Amino acid sequence: MPLVSKQNTPTLPDNDAIVPDMLHRSMSIWHSFTLGFAVVSPVVGLYAIIGVQTNVTGGGWFAALSVCLFMQLLVATVYAELSSQFPIAGGAYKWARQLGGVTAGQYAGVIYVCSTIAMLTTTAYTGGIWLGTFWGSTDGGGGMMVFWGAVFLLLCLFLNLAHVSVFKSTIALGVYAEIIGSFGIAVLLFFFFRQYSFSELFQHLGTGTAPTETAAFLAALAIAGWAFIGFDACSTTAEETHQPKRMVPRAIFLALSAVGAVVLFNSASLILTFDHDALVNSSKTSDPVTPLIADSFGAWIEKPFAAIVMIAFLACGASVVKYTSRIVYSMAREGNMPAVLSQVTADRTPRNAILFTVSLAGLGLLLGLNDGAVATVIAFGTGGLYAMFAMTTGVGLFARLTGRWNPALGELKLGVWGLVINILAFLWSVFELVNIAWPRAYAISANAPWWQLWAIPLVLGSILSVTTLYVFTNKIRKNSKYSF
Numbered sequence: 001m002p003l004v005s006k007q008n009t010p011t012l013p014d015n016d017a018i019v020p021d022m023l024h025r026s027m028s029i030w031h032s033f034t035l036g037f038a039v040v041s042p043v044v045g046l047y048a049i050i051g052v053q054t055n056v057t058g059g060g061w062f063a064a065l066s067v068c069l070f071m072q073l074l075v076a077t078v079y080a081e082l083s084s085q086f087p088i089a090g091g092a093y094k095w096a097r098q099l100g101g102v103t104a105g106q107y108a109g110v111i112y113v114c115s116t117i118a119m120l121t122t123t124a125y126t127g128g129i130w131l132g133t134f135w136g137s138t139d140g141g142g143g144m145m146v147f148w149g150a151v152f153l154l155l156c157l158f159l160n161l162a163h164v165s166v167f168k169s170t171i172a173l174g175v176y177a178e179i180i181g182s183f184g185i186a187v188l189l190f191f192f193f194r195q196y197s198f199s200e201l202f203q204h205l206g207t208g209t210a211p212t213e214t215a216a217f218l219a220a221l222a223i224a225g226w227a228f229i230g231f232d233a234c235s236t237t238a239e240e241t242h243q244p245k246r247m248v249p250r251a252i253f254l255a256l257s258a259v260g261a262v263v264l265f266n267s268a269s270l271i272l273t274f275d276h277d278a279l280v281n282s283s284k285t286s287d288p289v290t291p292l293i294a295d296s297f298g299a300w301i302e303k304p305f306a307a308i309v310m311i312a313f314l315a316c317g318a319s320v321v322k323y324t325s326r327i328v329y330s331m332a333r334e335g336n337m338p339a340v341l342s343q344v345t346a347d348r349t350p351r352n353a354i355l356f357t358v359s360l361a362g363l364g365l366l367l368g369l370n371d372g373a374v375a376t377v378i379a380f381g382t383g384g385l386y387a388m389f390a391m392t393t394g395v396g397l398f399a400r401l402t403g404r405w406n407p408a409l410g411e412l413k414l415g416v417w418g419l420v421i422n423i424l425a426f427l428w429s430v431f432e433l434v435n436i437a438w439p440r441a442y443a444i445s446a447n448a449p450w451w452q453l454w455a456i457p458l459v460l461g462s463i464l465s466v467t468t469l470y471v472f473t474n475k476i477r478k479n480s481k482y483s484f
Contacts, residue, residue, distance in 0.1 A: 029247040036255025038319040039230035042262040043312040051288035057216040059204025064220035069260040072228040074425040080249035083235040085410030087244030090330025091235035092392040099399035115384025116324040121364035124149040127313030159318040174315020181308030186269040209442040231256040233323035245411040329353040376455040383456035390429035
């Protein structure tokens with residue numbers, strides 16, 4: 001397909017909220033919602049954390065999950081306010097650039113791209129396990145896990161380069177798989193197999209590897225953070241959504257609210273159905289859910305259940321590719337990445353940005369050959385996105401207080417409540433970032449290297465240091481150019 005050069009298309013000035021029609025507006029509110037739902041993904045979120053939660057906290061983590069969802073809804077409200085006024089590709093990156101300045105935008109862009117690519121690598125690594133399981137691969141070695149992760153990424157690449165109708169159909173199928181499969185199974189468990197009273201949801205806290213109940217609750221909050229990220233995908237694809245100032249904020253709320261409800265209900269169903277010792281034992285395996293489901297419904301359900309989870313992971317992975325590639329595209333359009341990544345095809349698809357995104361995630365997969373290294377990628381995928389939440393809510397609060405941003409001009413008008421919510425969302429984001437990054441020896445394997453314990457501060461610090469060096473070098477180069 002022929003490429004349209006960046007030089008032949010209009011660029012978006014930093015102080016201009018008018019959206020150029022460079023990408024194809026093919027998404028309705030339903031498509032924006034399904035994209036956000038697929039990225040957050042109840043299956044990917046819950047099934048990725050349930051084993052760790054049970055092992056570290058011992059139980060009683062339902063309360064932490066509920067608190068985390070409520071606070072993330074406050075963060076989503078700030079994103080909805082911003083997107084109702086600035087519906088631009090790249091979302092939070094572009095908001096940081098417009099409201100906080102070019103330098104703030106550069107920091108935001110680097111953190112955003114690195115963390116979402118880490119998120120994609122994590123999704124491919126874990127999704128590859130389900131892909132291999134479905135096709136009968138029982139080899140759990142690092143090499144095979146990387147192989148299936150690579151196959152998973154190639155499928156996600158195909159879905160993003162195929163006709164937009166193929167992508168939409170896959171995402172919709174993923175949503176239906178989650179609703180009919182995981183949620184449907186949870187409904188059956190809850191109404192027909194439940195064994196315990198609701199008090200069981202809050203029992204056993206502090207009986208895991210965490211030394212105290214307080215430590216267990218804080219760890220539960222940190223782990224729960226993974227289950228409620230990705231709703232910002234709706235804002236990064238705003239230029240491809242019809243009537244984005246009205247539809248994108250609604251899609252953000254709908255996606256996070258729907259996912260949150262499913263995650264809470266599914267986790268409650270599992271906790272109230274299965275014996276605590278069974279949950280503890282299953283949490284020590286790579287797949288803590290399927291054996292429990294098979295115990296209730298019979299071995300026949302293993303294959304259909306694996307298919308449901310595999311489809312949900314593919315929908316999530318394909319959505320994360322689209323989500324991340326639009327951030328890359330937006331940065332390239334602003335001159336913060338190579339211009340070739342801002343080129344679009346004749347059907348207005350940022351193909352180069354998509355290829356770049358998948359390639360970097362593929363390189364990250366190679367770290368899966370080392371358990372410690374892949375654990376670092378997984379940890380940073382969560383911590384980096386909470387760093388982005390903290391920066392976005394922080395820039396929004398600063399811009400609101402200094403008059404750089406007037407939320408009353410947006411479609412979503414919250415009045416004084418907007419300021420209150422922004423303050424709470426910022427404080428929560430900073431707290432959760434520190435909480436996730438906090439070194440917890442009891443949350444990792446006993447023989448893990450020291451750098452895995454400090455993974456998030458080390459990786460985030462390295463990224464910020466390199467970005468700072470780039471910003472200062474760039475300024476020196478520009479000053480030298482103008483001095484002659």
